Amino acid sequence: xxxxxxxxxxxxxxTQLALALFENGIQVSQIFSxxxxxxxxxxxxxxxxxxNQPSELFTEADxxxxxxKDSAIQEVLENLRLNxxxxxxxxAGSVPMKILEGFSMNYGVFYPLQTFSKAKKVDFSVIPxxxxxxxxxxxxxxxxxxxxxxxxxxxxxxxxxxxxHLAAVFVNNxxxxxxxxxxxxxxxxxLDFDLLRPLIQETAEKIQTLxxxxxxxGPAKRNDQQVIDAHLKMLQNKPELxxxxxxxxxSIYQSQIKHAHDLL
Amino acid sequence: xxxxxxxxxxxxxxTQLALALFENGIQVSQIFSxxxxxxxxxxxxxxxxxxNQPSELFTEADxxxxxxKDSAIQEVLENLRLNxxxxxxxxAGSVPMKILEGFSMNYGVFYPLQTFSKAKKVDFSVIPxxxxxxxxxxxxxxxxxxxxxxxxxxxxxxxxxxxxHLAAVFVNNxxxxxxxxxxxxxxxxxLDFDLLRPLIQETAEKIQTLxxxxxxxGPAKRNDQQVIDAHLKMLQNKPELxxxxxxxxxSIYQSQIKHAHDLL
Numbered sequence: 001x002x003x004x005x006x007x008x009x010x011x012x013x014x015t016q017l018a019l020a021l022f023e024n025g026i027q028v029s030q031i032f033s034x035x036x037x038x039x040x041x042x043x044x045x046x047x048x049x050x051x052n053q054p055s056e057l058f059t060e061a062d063x064x065x066x067x068x069k070d071s072a073i074q075e076v077l078e079n080l081r082l083n084x085x086x087x088x089x090x091x092a093g094s095v096p097m098k099i100l101e102g103f104s105m106n107y108g109v110f111y112p113l114q115t116f117s118k119a120k121k122v123d124f125s126v127i128p129x130x131x132x133x134x135x136x137x138x139x140x141x142x143x144x145x146x147x148x149x150x151x152x153x154x155x156x157x158x159x160x161x162x163x164x165h166l167a168a169v170f171v172n173n174x175x176x177x178x179x180x181x182x183x184x185x186x187x188x189x190x191l192d193f194d195l196l197r198p199l200i201q202e203t204a205e206k207i208q209t210l211x212x213x214x215x216x217x218g219p220a221k222r223n224d225q226q227v228i229d230a231h232l233k234m235l236q237n238k239p240e241l242x243x244x245x246x247x248x249x250x251s252i253y254q255s256q257i258k259h260a261h262d263l264l
Numbered sequence: 265x266x267x268x269x270x271x272x273x274x275x276x277x278x279t280q281l282a283l284a285l286f287e288n289g290i291q292v293s294q295i296f297s298x299x300x301x302x303x304x305x306x307x308x309x310x311x312x313x314x315x316n317q318p319s320e321l322f323t324e325a326d327x328x329x330x331x332x333k334d335s336a337i338q339e340v341l342e343n344l345r346l347n348x349x350x351x352x353x354x355x356a357g358s359v360p361m362k363i364l365e366g367f368s369m370n371y372g373v374f375y376p377l378q379t380f381s382k383a384k385k386v387d388f389s390v391i392p393x394x395x396x397x398x399x400x401x402x403x404x405x406x407x408x409x410x411x412x413x414x415x416x417x418x419x420x421x422x423x424x425x426x427x428x429h430l431a432a433v434f435v436n437n438x439x440x441x442x443x444x445x446x447x448x449x450x451x452x453x454x455l456d457f458d459l460l461r462p463l464i465q466e467t468a469e470k471i472q473t474l475x476x477x478x479x480x481x482g483p484a485k486r487n488d489q490q491v492i493d494a495h496l497k498m499l500q501n502k503p504e505l506x507x508x509x510x511x512x513x514x515s516i517y518q519s520q521i522k523h524a525h526d527l528l
Contacts, residue, residue: 012481070491094483094491114463115470115481122466128459154459163453166495167446169482171460172467174442174508177484177516179476182431184519189427195392195418196435197472199378202386203436204468206379208461212443217276217379218433219358220441227334227358231430240515244438247511251504252441255448 002062002087002145006030007048008076009067010038012116013091015045017067020124020149022046030058054079063145065110066090077103087138093165096158097132108133108142111161112150115172124149130156130164181241213259220252266326266351266409270294271312272340273331274302276380277355279309281331284388284413286310294322318343327409329374330354341367351402357429360422361396372397372406375425376414379436388413394420394428445505477523484516 005026007018010033018028028048033039036052043050051057059082066076070092080088080103088100089110100107109132114122129146131153133139139155146153156164179200183193206215219227228249235242269290271282274297282292292312297303300316307314315321323346330340334356344352344367352364353374364371373396378386393410395417397403403419410417420428443464447457470479483491492513499506 069486071488094494113459115466115479117470117474117479120470120473126462128462130459152459156455160453160455162494162498163449164455164459166498167449167455167460168463169484169495169509170442170449171446171464173480173482173484173516174512175439175464175467176471176476176480177512177519178434178438178442179471180480180519181515182435183476185427185431185434189424191420191424191428191431193475195377195394195416195428196431198390198392199432200435200439200468200471202379203439204464206381206384207440207443207464209384210381211457212440212447215379215381216437216440216444218437220433220437222333224335230358230426231433234426234430240511240518244508244511244515245433247504247508248438248441251445251508252437254504255441255444 002141004029004058004061005063005065006032006058006061007065007067008032008057009065010035010042011067011069012118013112014065014067015042015118016114016116016122016124017065017091017112018042018046018048019121024149026145026148029061032057054081057081059083061086063141064088070095073099087141089133089142093168094162096162097134098158101134106133106135106138108138109158109161110142110146111156111164113164113168125151128152128154130154130161132157132161181244184241213255216252216256218252220249221256223253266405268293268322268325269327269329270296270322270325271329271331272296272321273329274299274306275331275333276382277376278329278331279306279382280378280380280386280388281329281355281376282306282310282312283385288413290409290412293325296321318345321345323347325350327405328352334359337363351405353406357432358426360426361398362422365398370397370399370402372402373422373425374406374410375420375428377428377432389415392416392418394418394425396421396425445508448505477519480516480520482516484513485520487517 005028007028028046030049031039031043032051034052039050039052073090085105087106088104089108091110093111097109111130112127114127127150129150131142131146133142182196269292271292292310294313295303295307296315298316303314303316337354349369351370352368353372355374357375361373375394376391378391391414393414395406395410397406446460
């Protein structure tokens, strides 16, 4: 059983994870962050201890959760002084589990597939948590912990998780960038971005029940060359947007052709 | 005052518009569609008459709403037999108002900025309706009608509406295509698209309060070349996705640089 948890990191993911654990009655014992303000701020929210000194990290916890940015994981691991059999997990989509090998005999991954901000509360119970471990017993422990905060727990290996992370880049980062480009187009005409917000909301909501291929509409799907040409002309002073417009339009059309039979 | 409305079209937009009018106590008198089944199906929902014969269209309505696909508007207009002073509007984002010139002395545009499906009910009250008219009196009539079904009515000219439609293509069609590409990446590993649905929902919800530039996260924003290279390598057998990945990644990075000062 996992009873004593040390959380390393106090960023977006760490914050939301600590809150979810706390609200489900799971105590985080200690929070570590290089930034003492961040550590303190989060620790106070979840009634945990905190430190910014690696030397003050508890050495006898049951679980160490490394929730820092990908590029900092290695350094965190090198600063941990453990007795080499405690369970260590990281929370990163694109980092293989085996980065943890050699730092403990017990290790795994605890990856919640969501976008997190410190300030925006999320409903953790609907967030898929992808777990992986080096041993069935560790997997069982992670399964048990994950199931206490989410109703969707999946065993996913490092290779699959890499693909999930790539897919997440498309549906989150790239989608969000499309919002940015939409905002830029409106801004040029001094039109308010608020006009697009209901459309953005509905576009995501449609997908909660439909497959995106079924939900697609618009000039690219219809191959409406007249509208497409007019749009490309409107973007002639924005070569970067024009390029994205062309490629995505072509890709939409190809997807519709390729999958037309799947939908029939 | 607009009392007698003829709705031309029984597709996605026409269906949701008719339902919104009906629920707000505004009677559509007649629905026209080439497809008699569609006309009948919608007419029954909103207690309206229907026809698929241009010759049977009411000639004395106060308002004719043309809610058909862009490329069919011209043909609809040529088949209308009116006394040339009734108010005619179309509902298209990318079609200028002046296409209506010559068919009546009174015309305008009634463009609800949203994505519609026949089956999925939408809350019309939050949908921005963009209106334009050839005369202040007609504008007033449209303003009055729009305000009965939506709390957000904007006077938008044809040039601005074209930009809004282009922005809508980015935040709806292109966003939806990013969902499709995410689904395709998961499918290759036999992973369930359901895993992405909470992330898709949250990505859109974040934007209801944040500007998308603030909401952005991920490898492109951080210029994390190691992750970007790994992703490009994973897409090496999908040149089309690889191309989109490269251009959007570059564009995200450029946007963050360009707007960094706006956010400080």
